[in-house]
Amino acid sequence: MDLAKVRKYGIYIALIVLIIFFSLNSNAFLNPGNLINIARQSSMLGIAAVGMAFVLLLGGIDLSIGSQISLVNIIGAWLMAKAGMNPIFAILISLTVSTSIGFMNGWIIANIKMPPLIVTLASLTILEGLAFIISGGVPIFGFPESFSVIGQGYVGFVPVPVIIMIVIMAIGAFILNKTYFGRYFYAVGGNEEASELSGINVKRVKYLVYTLSGLFAGIAGIVMLSRTNSGQAIAGKGFELDVLTAVVLGGVSITGGYGKIYNVVAGVLIMGVLSNGMVLMNIDSYYQLVIKGLVLMFAVGFDSYQRFVVASD
Template sequence: MKINEFVKKYSTVILLLAVVAFFSIMTDSFLATRNMINILRQVAVLSILSAGMTFVIISGGMDLTVGSMLGLTGVVCAKFIVELQIHPVISIILTVLLMTLFGTLTGLLIVKLHVAPMVITLGMMTVARGLAYIFSGGIPIYNIPEGVVFLGQGKIGPIPVPVITMIIIVLIANYVLNNSYYGRYVYAIGGNEEAARLAGVAVDKIKVSLYSMSSFLAGIAGVTLMARISSGSPQSGTGMEMDVVTAVVIGGVSISGGKGKIMGAFLGALIIGVLSNGLTIMNIGEYYQQVVKGIVLILAVAFDTYTNTDRVKKVKE
């Protein structure tokens, strides 16, 4: 493999290593094992959402609802458990199921109304946030039982539960996208929807399933987040959708669809996590962090575009 091919293929890994190297040199505490595990815990919710978003964006779609879904999930689940006194396990299953249905509805609207996913999910994002405030009365619901809190704060051995959840989901998502026919259909829809349709792909059904899946994962992420902050807060996940899109795009997933990998998006989420963590250790404030994240996003995508610009030679007959 030539050097430029290598750089192209592993650009996200190289970027991650560069960021890690930078913080390791600049600070003493960054590279500590404890901090590494801490970073993983911090990016768990982001990574779970990124997995779903990767599918959606590869199909040529967009799901802006995921941030609001975190809030809605937390409120609904907390309400079931705390106020309606439903068994926590049943509450969680019920909540995730409801969120999945919400995603199905989003998908159906996109497919049936022929309106751009960006617009429909923008609308549904506002709806979901509104519902979260309505159900909670605008204030967080506390008193989440210990067993549930374990899902967000507990550890199995040295590893936090959210990290385990994240690893399981990322691995499954990666396997499905790479090895199932469903995954290949998703690429085809994003690459050329009409060609996929003419090849017998049930395009509409798959699209609906994608938004259902994204919301299903948002449900799981939402429960994790609720457990981590020990409350169902209607404000949870505000603006999170943009972090998710940023992670996915940094990870090399093409915003116009058809191209990308789950592992890329996962690396993208890690890069964001490492940046937040490292900059915080360096005592750089939240406001500056936003500027840095924005610049990294632009650089990562510009680099990707640069290395991918038609330098492929045509194969002659």
């Protein structure tokens, strides 16, 4: 078996199999309205997945994405509903906060040499606490009607969140394929020491990658806030695991140095189809968690197996 081909095309085969399975088990699955709903639901995952893909390419991980989304939800909601701020300024401040958090994660990882797992896990806990402190654990709502366009609007029949996701993914693909920053991501993820010896400023690369992860998480948080029309401290709870699963399913190696954005798109769609299909089939939410965990374990296990086979050769 050619593992490279399995890695490249297997994700698309899995997506087709899932679509066939759910369409046979639910008459509503292939309904145009439901397909548009899947695309809209997947958009937030897809936006955040670009940042996670960059981080994994570097050989790192960002477990704080879900809490960043929650904090952006609360800050944006508070600024609009409580402070009466113009939505544009509220969005800019919220994105500045999430981008700054991403930069701080990168700075700590690059300069203090703390493991990314520990740094971002600590950030997850801190940000979750801040979201509850600011909101008092109570949902915040009452936004200007114009703000709802971001998460609920359409351009023709295409939801605005899907357009945002497509733009973000196109930017991610451009960075990886057409800029020297993208080449640096692959180089550092492949061999950090060799990259440093070749003249790449590894610290700055880490700053950039985690900063972008924070920015994209913030954008996903704004889209989520607009879509639900309610700021909640638990809005992004557990979201980082869905993002991680989608990215690893999309072929981005958990150890860094390998992966493409166009495959991440398929991973995002698989997670969207899986979540939607399980709801349509009335699968209990607890079983859904088990299934998603198994999918993540399979994706990481296949990545590890492939690296073992390559190393053996």
